[in-house]
Amino acid sequence: MGTTWTNSNLGYPRLGENREWKRALESFWAGRLDESEFLKEVKELRLSYLKKQQESGLELIPVGDFSLYDHILDTATMFGFIPERFTEDSNTVSLTTYFNMARGTAEAPACEMTKWFNTNYHYIVPEIGEITPVLTENKPLNAYKEAKNELNIDGKPVLTGPITFLKLSKGYSQDEFEKKLDQLLPLYVEVLSELKEAGASWVQIDEPSLVASLPKEDIHFVQKAYDTFAKEVPGLSVMLQTYFEAIDHYEEIVNLPVDGIGLDFVHGWEKNIASLEKHGFPTTKTLGVGLVDGRNIWRADLKEKEAALQKINQLAPEANKVIQPSCSLLHVPVTKKHETKLDSVLHDALSFADEKLTEIVTLSTMINGQADDKTVKENQQALQRFSENYRKQSADLTKQRESLPSERELSFAERKKYQDEKWNLPLLPTTTIGSFPQTKEVRVTRQQFRKGEKTAAEYQEFIQNKMKEWIDIQEDIGIDVLVHGEFERNDMVEFFGEKLNGFAFTSNGWVQSYGSRCVKPPVIYDDVTFDKPMTVAESQYAQSLTDKPVKGMLTGPVTILNWSFERDDISRKEVSYQIAVALSQEVQALEEAGIEMIQVDEPAVREGMPLKTEEWNDYLDWSVHAFRLATSNVKHSTQIHTHMCYSEFQDMIESIRALDADVISIETSRSHGELIESFETAVYEKGIGLGVYDIHSPRVPSVEEMKEMMERALRVLPASLFWINPDCGLKTRNTPETIDSLKNMVLAAKEIRKTQETTTS
Structure with missing residues (x-):
């Protein structure tokens, strides 16, 4: 050289x-x-x-x-x-x-x-x-x-x-x-x-x-x-x-x-x-x-x-x-x-x-x-x-953060009584993680709206029709807790960044996530603040179509941080707290609108872990604190869900517990159930759904395959706290395989439910 x-x-x-x-x-x-x-x-x-x-x-x-x-x-x-x-x-x-x-x-x-x-x-x-x-x-x-x-x-x-x-x-x-x-x-x-x-x-x-x-x-x-x-x-x-x-x-x-x-x-x-x-x-x-x-x-x-x-x-x-x-x-x-x-x-x-x-x-x-x-x-x-x-920090943000509670008023065991009474769900309730297939029709219509080729009213009508179609599909399949499908969202982080202050968006800033899957991370360039409700209209409309609960769907503060290009002039912790304060206002808006089952997804917490083990505790402490800032100011009966995916969680079970979510869903199928081993030695006393099939593959899993995954999990987790769900959102899958997979998932859950009810009766 x-x-x-x-x-x-x-x-x-x-x-x-x-x-x-x-x-x-x-x-x-x-x-x-x-x-x-x-x-x-x-x-x-x-x-x-x-x-x-x-x-x-x-x-x-x-x-x-x-x-x-x-x-x-x-x-x-x-x-x-x-x-x-x-x-x-x-x-x-x-x-x-x-x-x-x-x-x-x-x-x-x-x-x-x-x-x-x-x-x-x-x-x-x-x-x-x-x-x-x-x-x-x-x-x-x-x-x-x-x-x-x-x-x-x-x-x-x-x-x-x-x-x-x-x-x-x-x-x-x-x-x-x-x-x-x-x-x-x-x-x-x-x-x-x-x-x-x-x-x-x-x-x-x-x-x-x-x-x-x-x-x-x-x-x-x-x-x-x-x-x-x-x-x-x-x-x-x-x-x-x-x-x-x-x-x-x-x-x-x-x-x-x-x-x-x-x-x-x-x-x-x-x-x-x-x-x-x-x-x-x-x-x-x-x-x-x-x-x-x-x-x-x-x-x-x-x-x-x-x-x-x-x-x-x-x-x-x-x-x-x-x-x-x-x-x-x-x-x-x-x-x-x-x-x-x-x-x-x-x-x-x-x-x-x-x-x-x-x-x-x-x-x-x-x-x-x-x-x-x-x-x-x-x-x-x-x-x-x-x-x-840009990048002039506001003292008001610190005051806002300090005024928020960082823990629920009651313990999980205490508030579960309120939630069981409110929701009256069956044993082993079934749900999905949030998104449904983003078909070519959905993508083209969104592009037409962005280019001004469709009016806001036309676009809203299209989105509402898609929501109704998939609410009906979920009811026909027999899913217990529904989602609205997220058809209005291009990306789970970009969608929120577009509606919060402090984010910018590129036209062509794509990076590879896995295989041909690309993401366009938002750019956090200034203080992050709440502007106005972001998800209330869609959640309210979806809930109006069914008597079953429909989850409000948000992306958590640490995931938004980790899946964005963050500013580099202040600490990542401080940016996560800014996002958390903004999300807490969205959680409040959903609750006030009658949406009292709210999922705040944190799939990216594990991936942001420092590579040096001596730095883990500090990172996990502020990650947990950010999540709790966003989710703690709710009623006892409001059920907070979260989701994590593609990661090895064996070394952070205590932090998962510390999030204090009422229900957490975690990927397990692609790792062939290895995460389940964690619960053979570590007791987990909150609601949990270990994903029972891999959504990253186009194959439709059989009923028996999913039953086997459920049975293994139920050997170490109580049925009274166990939820049934796929590994992750279904955005990248096509409609027929999604419907077939969910039908098999519900059939498997019903068969296991009968076994559990017979055993406990």
């Missing part, structure tokens, strides 16, 4: 400027593209992304970061970890099998999906089991050759490291870790050897697991892996890349036999700088300086970043250094050039993936004494205009 500062990228978004990648995937799944057409289309996209990075002036361009679904699924299939229910007869993996693992089939449930560290991205969890790994395809090599042959780019192949891959996998015990590692290392050596032979100058091996609270004894495994690579593939330059936080075992990691270490100097600034100050950095290695935020959308302050680079230069003066983002740019939108509707002051303060590439290149010119003064001046002026116009 030479004696001067150079620059690099760690990964680029897959979606395309206008979600072309998503459309290609969904066209292939729907049969509108055959396999060859699909592969041709995604190749063109992949090459266009590389060309864009090349034209930006980047010196080291990542290759192999592109995926047809998920990079961890890519790694699992590359090493032949194909669960038996998907097994093929050869050592290659077909595209059909690849997608079946991610999406499931009628016969084979999909692999588990969970959050990628503390981001909003989901990965497919590899199932290791007793499978003996085999190299089915050298994917990084293919990506390297493609970039070289098609664009003459000497790319930097990217692959997930063996420690992180195994840490993220399931189906084996911790005692077997070294055995599994020993099986994998020869395959990694084969991949790296072929890359070296092909001429790769650098290889980026991602090991984000090294920033988590890694046990000291696990350092042995890290050393073993990288000692093996150094011994078996000498002469290949390996950049061991970490991100999302600081590394704990600094001395051991920076002294591994690799040529470079990449550190996050955004989210891990304080700890990584402290480690540099105390221990220095090896003069023979390259330091990857992750200084441009790869997870948020705010423009970098170039002068501030230059000062940070100077500090790092003082602490590691003799090491080669490379400027790069703090992590892959997978987590931010592609470009802000299409955001023509944003306020110009706010627009100038934003930076998406393409703009971040420019920032990286600019910073490398600045630190090398070749700065363009005009660029730096424009950067400073834009940031000054933004700070002068």
